[in-house]
Amino acid sequence: MAESDTPTPRKLLPDEIHRAVKPGAALLRLQTTHSREGVLDGAWWPRSRDVETELPALIQALTVHLGPITRVGLDTDAWEGVPTRVVVDDRVVRLDSFPVGDDTVLITRGDNDHFALLVVPPDTAPDAARDAMARAVRAGNVAQSAEILLATPPEPAADRQGPT
Numbered sequence: 001m002a003e004s005d006t007p008t009p010r011k012l013l014p015d016e017i018h019r020a021v022k023p024g025a026a027l028l029r030l031q032t033t034h035s036r037e038g039v040l041d042g043a044w045w046p047r048s049r050d051v052e053t054e055l056p057a058l059i060q061a062l063t064v065h066l067g068p069i070t071r072v073g074l075d076t077d078a079w080e081g082v083p084t085r086v087v088v089d090d091r092v093v094r095l096d097s098f099p100v101g102d103d104t105v106l107i108t109r110g111d112n113d114h115f116a117l118l119v120v121p122p123d124t125a126p127d128a129a130r131d132a133m134a135r136a137v138r139a140g141n142v143a144q145s146a147e148i149l150l151a152t153p154p155e156p157a158a159d160r161q162g163p164t
Contacts, residue, residue: 039142043133044105045120051079051095052086059088062107066115069093071108078102078119103145118145 046054051074059069068091076082076097085094098106107115118136120129132148135141 039116039144040118040136041115043118043120043136045124045129045133046122048122049078049080051082055086056088059086059093062115063089066107066109069107069109070111071096073098073100073106073108075100075102075104101146103149118148121149
C-alpha cells in the first residue's frame with residue numbers, strides 16, 4: 001500500500017484549524033440530526049466586549065451556516081453598550097438580555113431554534129483560547145461554558161503589550 005493510500009484519521013478539528021484560530025473567530029459544531037446532544041454548539045472568541053463591533057461578523061458567519069439569525073441572547077452586564085437590535089446585511093437582529101453569564105451567547109434561528117456558543121474572553125492567551133474552543137465543539141461535550149473557562153487562564157498583561 002502506498003503512503004498516499006493510507007487513510008488519514010478523521011478529526012473533528014484538524015490541527016490547521018487550531019493554528020488558524022485568532023481573536024474574532026467562531027468555531028461551530030453543526031449537527032444534521034434532529035437532536036443535538038452536546039451542551040454547546042460552538043465557540044466564539046471576540047476581540048473585545050464591544051457588541052456593536054464584534055457581533056455583526058459573528059452573525060454573518062452564522063448566517064452562512066444556519067440561515068437567518070433572528071435573535072442573540074447575551075448577558076448585558078458582560079458587554080459594553082448593548083443596543084436592543086443590530087442591523088446586519090439589511091436584516092434586523094434583536095438582542096435580548098439573558099443572565100447567561102459572560103461565557104455564553106444564545107443564538108436563535110427562526111422562531112425557536114437555539115444554539116449556545118461558548119464566549120472565550122478577549123484577553124485569553126491564544127493556546128488557551130484554542131483549547132477552550134476545541135473542547136466546546138467536541139462531539140459529546142457535556143461541560144458548561146464556565147467549567148471550560150475555569151481551565152482557560154487570561155493572557156498575562158505583559159504578553160499583550162507590543163514592543164517597546
